[in-house]
Amino acid sequence: MTDAVLNAPQARRLRLHTGDLLPILTVLLVIVAVWYLGAIRMNAAWERDQAARAGVQLTTSELVSRTLTQDRPVLPAPHQVAQGLWEGVAGQAVTSRRSLVWHAWVTLSATLAGFGIGTALGIVLAVGIVHSRVMDLSVMPWAVASQTVPILAIAPMVIVVLASVGVTGLLPKAIIAAWLSFFPVLVGMVKGLRTPDGMQLDLMRSWSAPKTRVFWNLRLPSSLPYLFASLKVAIAAALVGTIVGELPAGATAGLGARLLSGSYYGQTVQIWSALFAAAILAAVLVALIGLIERTVLSRMGLAR
Amino acid sequence: MSALPILGVWLGGIALNVWLARINTRLSRGLIAAVFGLTLILLWEMAVRIYQIPTVILPAPSQIAASFAANRSILWTDFVQTILRGALMGWVIGAFAAILTAIAIDRSPFLQRGLLPIGNFVAALPIVGIAPILVMWFGFDWQSKAAVVVVMVFFPILVNMVAGLKATDALQRDLMASWAAPYGASLWKLRLPAAMPFLFNGLKITTTLALIGAIVAEFFGSPTRGMGFRISTAVGRLDLPLVWAEIVVAALAGTLFYGIVALAEKKVTFWHPSQRG
Amino acid sequence: MDAVIEAQRVSLTFQTADGPVHALKDVDLAIAPGEFVSFIGPSGCGKTTFLRSVAALETPTSGRLSVNGMEPDAARRARAYGFVFQAPGLYPWRTISGNISLPLEIMGFSRSERAERVARVLDLVELTGFAGKFPWQLSGGMQQRASIARALAFDADILLMDEPFGALDEIVRDRLNEALLALWRKTGKTIGFVTHSIPEAVYLSTKIVVMSPRPGRITKVIDSPLPPERPLEIRDTPEFIALAHEVREGLREGHGYD
Amino acid sequence: MDAVIEAQRVSLTFQTADGPVHALKDVDLAIAPGEFVSFIGPSGCGKTTFLRSVAALETPTSGRLSVNGMEPDAARRARAYGFVFQAPGLYPWRTISGNISLPLEIMGFSRSERAERVARVLDLVELTGFAGKFPWQLSGGMQQRASIARALAFDADILLMDEPFGALDEIVRDRLNEALLALWRKTGKTIGFVTHSIPEAVYLSTKIVVMSPRPGRITKVIDSPLPPERPLEIRDTPEFIALAHEVREGLREGHGYD
Amino acid sequence: DELTLQLKWVTQAQFAGYYVAQAQGFYEEEGLDVTILPGGPDIAPTQVLAGGGADVIVEWMPAALAARERGLPLVNIAQPFKSSGMMLTCLAETGIQNPETDFAGKTLGVWFSGNEYPFLSWMNTLGLSTEGGEGGVTVLKQGFNVDPLLQKQAACISTMTYNEYGQVLDAGLSEDDLVTFKYEDQGVATLEDGLYVLESTLEDDAMVDRLARFVRASMKGWEYAAANPDEAAEIVLENDETGAQTMEHQARMMREIALLLEGSDGTLDEADYQRTVDTLLSGGSDPVISAAPEGAWSPVVTDRAFN
């Protein structure tokens, strides 16, 4: 049954082919168009008010052009965001504090550290849960509960508490990132490690394979598709965790700090630039995991 | 020296659980989780007392319990505002949207190739960044919180659902093809059932995300009720027991929410090897 | 040309990581309406691949294949086939009766009609009483029978069966062979049937196709002189034994190539 | 008592949602060392279940089962068994040779020893050349042969085989039958073998166990008078035909109960 | 000597004095090595102090007194800000002119996290319920910025003279479009940025000495900053790691801050303290503090610093 599940050599994997360009561009175009319309709509109210206050009458074209060039638009137009991004990335030396590359780097390092810790923790717990009934019954409900703790509320406390014992800098953020990222790994990994069907397990039993063997040669390989799916969610979660950790950390550096200060000063373009920088970062990270996934799975003959 | 009683309680809890694990009844299974939790709480209480940790850093469980009892009506109001309105509504809407989108994506190769990469990208937008924007767009009340939750839960459910719709095996698909099953039939009778284990994976992960989203969004503006609101004001007043009482409510609600979804999963995907045990 | 299934120089090559596998090479075959054709040949010679190509589940790399004068794909969409796969392929979330009624649901049979047909085919494959069980609660042979029942439940004009009776004991197998033969005589279906049993092939078929592997080719096509009415005892007649011998020789030759 | 496998009043009942299924009922059987025992019986009569119980993959609901004088579970842990399942059950992420060498890895064979054994058994099941392919790149019969090779690769004292040759053509089947018989004679293994083919059972076994279904019982145990040396031609001898007849009659009776 | 200072908010000209003192070497002259920790929206400086993450914090007096009632013995050691910069900024088009009569039924944006006390006292003196309804006001927990006003989600929002008010103007509204109510003018002003330490810190004479030098240097920094607003703004910018602040905004903020500093040499004026306490005690049904605090401020540090 399971070999049949994985037996789909002809099913094509999602990959960027030249043939994908057209659909992607089309969808992009639609999104950008909707975005522009939205920007005009959402920003128009303000322009009309302003015009009314000044007692002038705006023509439609004037209105449109103004809505797309506001300093603090409700919704910045795509080209404004693009410009903000461009200036943040290319317009500054990478070491400058105005450079998005610098802030992205600060965020990235904490994200990766947290992702590493979280993934390791998730896998270790999952292995424990699959092998020990005590752990299964006692850890899982509390792992769930841990995720329902509102991190944004806890984050400042974590940072304060860690600071009071002298831990500052990257680690507190990484811990918050790990907190968020271990859970998807845990859930996916538990499911994955339990995927082997009766016959596959029976084979192992008939060889009287020790648990470690069953783990390395059966459970782990069959869990890999689940693991990779979870890792993609987990790295995105780690990024969110880092940014959350950066928000109350006193707005020092990182994309979260950029978001916050942008938000604080109502600089929507800056918010959106930071947001897109974060999304690009996440997309790159997810794509990277996808790449690893494809190499690993195809080497194992599991690529679909 | 002062660590000794803590160590003792810890070992005692473990021993009790190992013993309980031997007798496999419904009751003992419930007890194990409870014993584990009680041990943790006991350790916490002891640590706070022995090391004299100030309340404003970490209140003891007993203080939290007292605050919980004293503030029941506040906690209930906040629960309704944040969890029933914000989180639950958002989760339901987001889940439906994600499932429908996944089906659309699965149906149309064009969308699949065009929307999924972009969807991946959009979904990678960190919610904390979106929250202030959505509050700006949807106002201060629960609608904006639900919107944040929709955005947060959409991606994980979508990804899982898309993967699930593809998770049919070749033989099962060939059968459908040999019957010339129209799209609708192969969706209803093959793809959707086969996708259920994956879908529930997504639904389970997002139950907790929904709570986080709804609470976090309140930090960016809210009426004067809600769990996020209460937490941030209570932190400002250094009323940490109340903060933790709210956290306890969140954890209870989240665990319950997760439990319900997990139960539904058991019922729906009874046929999957991971459920057959 | 009034062939139901016609293959002209059909070849099919699988591309694998370590080089191409020639599953079929220059296969020519014509099957007339109402024929019962058995395919026999060593494991890996392309029997499954050929049947799948006929049902438009694989696409030949070259050559022409037509079914009812159409492309196989068009025929598939016209619901010309009932297919029994080599593995049972039951849907684990449906009970046995649910599995059997699934194609009926898809083809729009009424509820009562479905119930009636499910009961009939369950009886045919001797699984009455297991209607409410789930696939994993059945033995291997029972699963195989359920999958046969599923293919028989809707009356497709062409039945393609890939080793349907491989996991069954001789007695059930004999009974099912008789039942299949009776069904075929009554309905005039065209049947493509893969088997490893020479007596079974000889007993059932009007035409026996012997194949050899690497690359998969047809080495012999034997038309059966046996009458359509075939009691089980026919297996002891000299014609039968001679025919079986001929098939066995054909198989031996194919193996010799290895 | 020198029986390798001994069953005393073994019963096994599956609890399912719609009532219990009695898979085995009061099964008594003793198998001496070096015996080749075939199990034959209608589909669903409990053959697989019995073999699985012997290998400690199911636990009887009542009765006593001992293997080498131990509990089946202890025997399993002593690596007494090689098991061939009814379905191939190859691990999709390992190549064919990887699948075969897996139990060897687990049992701690050296790398060179593994390579040597894999090559030997691949040759035995005629799959040399497919070592590097993944399971889904093989035909059904080839997968089944790979799974047999896997069980033969490590020299377990007790071989339990559940319809190992079901998906193979007659010629390969004959060859593998001969090979298995040779192996058995040379090594003196104890073999439990499920088959649906009466000639196969008679050709291979020293003892044939006929079972009947619902509840699964042993209806007949036939000791074979055939000598250990068995050329393929033995199948045309009167002893052989008489024995086959006896088995067929036993089977008929079992079916009669239905 | 090392000293850690936890700010109440992000790096901005509101804290220019400390950054200037550091940049100009005033701390160094006093033999101090000061670490300045920026705050953030969810950092409660009081909590940081309690956790031992800082030696001194910048905090508003209402929050400090509330924490004191919670059992955290905070003591004010110096008060650089003499007057309050808080106000309520309303859209003129909502017709609000007189707080006594026009607030009822309106939606007002308020900062929470410990900054809500002055507002609650004010509403209490006005006799308005903050639970909404006909006779009361609807309160919104205002986020980080002035959007609720621009989006007309609230009739009035909280602003600081030195910060948000400027943002509202920057956004394109003119002073004519706005009506503002300063807490100072309404008689409900409470003391803002002051320096606080834990009571136990003051028991250590060496610490008191260190703090005295710190306050002295900080006040020097403030003087310098008030005199050279542009240079101070530049120093703030240099210390801003987000790179988000602009020179223009910080320079203007510095000038507004200078107005709040006027009349203070760092020593707490007891009359101001008393007014703050009185305002807070009048918190109505849910007063911020329930009893006049004892020992919530101490002149020992400023005495040693300036005498």
Ligand SMILES: Nc1ncnc2c1ncn2[C@@H]1O[C@H](COP(=O)(O)OP(=O)(O)OP(=O)(O)O)[C@@H](O)[C@H]1O
């Ligand atoms: N998906 C695939 N990818 C690569 N090679 C394949 C694939 N499917 C089949 N083959 C190869 O094609 C050849 C023919 O396979 P096929 O399944 O048609 O054999 P068969 O005659 O049905 O054998 P059997 O009797 O064992 O079922 C085999 O050599 C097999 O390895």
Ligand SMILES: Nc1ncnc2c1ncn2[C@@H]1O[C@H](COP(=O)(O)OP(=O)(O)OP(=O)(O)O)[C@@H](O)[C@H]1O
């Ligand atoms: N996991 C299970 N749950 C419930 N019933 C089961 C289960 N496994 C087997 N059975 C039932 O037990 C009976 C015996 O099954 P078993 O697999 O032993 O038959 P078998 O003799 O091997 O048949 P076959 O020749 O078809 O493989 C069958 O009626 C089957 O439905």
Ligand SMILES: Cc1ncc(C[n+]2csc(CCO)c2C)c(N)n1
């Ligand atoms: C959540 C939140 N709280 C307070 C303020 C307003 N604010 C900005 S500076 C300052 C004085 C403290 O130094 C205050 C109260 C805000 N914008 N957001």
Ligand SMILES: [Mg+2]
């Ligand atoms: Mg085949």
Ligand SMILES: [Mg+2]
């Ligand atoms: Mg069986």
